[in-house]
Amino acid sequence: MTGNFAEGAGSHSGDAELVERAQAGDRSAFDLLMERHEREVITVAYRMLGQYEDAAELAQEAFLRAYRGLSGFRQEASFRTWLYQITLNLSRHRRRWYARHRVGQTIPLDAPAGDDPDGDPVAEKIADRSAGPREEAARSELRGKIQAALGRLPDPFRRVVVLRDMEGMSYEEIAKICAEPVGTVKSRLHRARGMLRAVLEETSR
Amino acid sequence: MNPDCQAFREKLSAYMEGELEPAERDAVTGHLGQCSACARELGALRQMLQEMKQVPAIQVPADFRRKFWAKVEGPAVGQLLLRRILEPWYLKIPVGALATAAVVLLAVRITGVVPNSLKVGRIPISAYNDVNSSAREKNRASSDDLKFQETPAAPVAANEGEAPVLVAGPAKMKARQLALLERQRAAKASARPSASVPSPVAGAVSAGPSAHRYVSPAPFPMNTMQPALPGLRLRVRLYARDVTAADDRVLRLLAEIPAKFIQPPLPIHYELQLPPELVETFLERLKPIGSSMDLEQEAAASPGSDSPAQITLDILSFDFR
Secondary structure, eight states, X not given: OOHHHHTSGGGGTTHHHHHHHHHTTOHHHHHHHHHHHHHHHHHHHHHHHOOHXXXXXXXXXXXXXXXXXXXXXXXXXXXXHHHHHHHHHHHHHHHHHHHHTTOSTTOOTTSOSSSOTTSOHHHHHBOOOOOOHHXXXXXXXXXXXXXXXXXXSOHHHHXXXXXXXXXXXXXXXXXXXXXXXXXXXXXXXXXXHHHHHHHHHHXXX | OOHHHHHHHHHHHHHHTTOSOHHHHHHHHHHHHHOHHHHHHHHHHHHHHHHHHHSOOBOOOTTHHHHHHHHHHSOOHHHHHHHHHTGGGGGGOOHHHHHHHHHHHHHHHHHSOOSSOEEEEOOOSSOXXXXXXXXXXXXHHHOSOTHHHHSOSOOOOOOTTOOOEEEESSHHHHHHHHHHHHHHHHHHHHHOXXXXXXXXXXXXXXXXXXXXXXXXXXXXXXXXXXXOXXXXXXXXEEEOSSHHHHHHHHHHHTTTSOGGGEEEEETTEEEEXXXXXXXXXXXXXXXXXXXXXXXXXXXXXXXXXXXXXXXXXXXXXXXXX
């Protein structure tokens, strides 16, 4: 199990207080909130978009919206849930834009999962997990394959599988983020996994 | 694949998670005992999920938060665009007014109408008087934007280097502007006690002699990186002590814009439709009414002449053509 899971909901218990302070105008509180969540926001944005630069930019935008919308945020959901909602909404819009402008529609699945076809910029930006070179190479390939396969999933399926199987969220949390019943989330997850398996199977042939 | 297998495979994920009903679960267990292909698929699914969990998180760019705070401080895109349009004045526009104006701008682009006009208060030439009040009364009825006029003359003195003031929307904005200008004026007056600055109080000075001086706003460097503008259509209204003087100012303002682009439905009410190539000129011409030097000479040449306190240019609407 990786850091993604260790950083689950439990460690964000102080968010509510930080949000209140930020709402009162304390910028350092919002900065702390960003520090806590920036990595997961960028990561989810990357999983949704498959492009590092765009993901970083989108994450900025998500935080900007959160910051500007802070006064209207009543803490009915957790800050993290709200942040994910914003991020995923922005991702969906960005993906639609990609579709209209035919961005990234023909990424070969064995290509590195970055925006640079000649290199693997993502690998450089991914946290060093101090693995041996062989293991690292295998992981890099795996990342590329999984990311490319994710790119083939429609948005609602992709987000569920990303949140559950990559970010390790609970069904309840995902249901809140997606504003859907838990049952829908579950059935969508199972279908998404099947789709992902099919894509990987197809490409490994 | 066995035709049955497809149905089973769709259940493998839920099976793995223990989410199937007991009967279903048993059926799948039974099938897996007999079908090695489906058993392998279950293994592959588990393997995939394991691998997905191991895909590491993405690293945050080092300057992520610094960039964020820079964006928080910086103006929004709409504000930037507005600044581009109202370039000569923008140095004097408080951010709050810009935000309001940006909203107005968006409304313009959608509807073609400015809900609340943007008002450009020109620097006074001398004290305001009410010769033109009937015309203003007429306009008051036709527009919701005339709170500005309820304090007839902006208490601004003819300070060199003073930029015109843009006031958008609510009256409180105006009040802030006035307070700001008052402070600036006071500062300058105390710095140069000998300078004879006419009393700026609204209506208090009627046609008193004054320094007949126009003031140019501070020069503003054109940003060559800015994108070219489309054509600009403006409806403007001009307030001044008398219409003739206003006309004169406007004509000087617009001297380089061919007459065919200027349609005056009323003497003090202009509609300008500018092709792209003239927008730059227009903005350029709007910056100074005249150079301080010229106007000081003019004032010296006609001492004692009185003129309107203020020329107010209201931008009633603008849009892009």
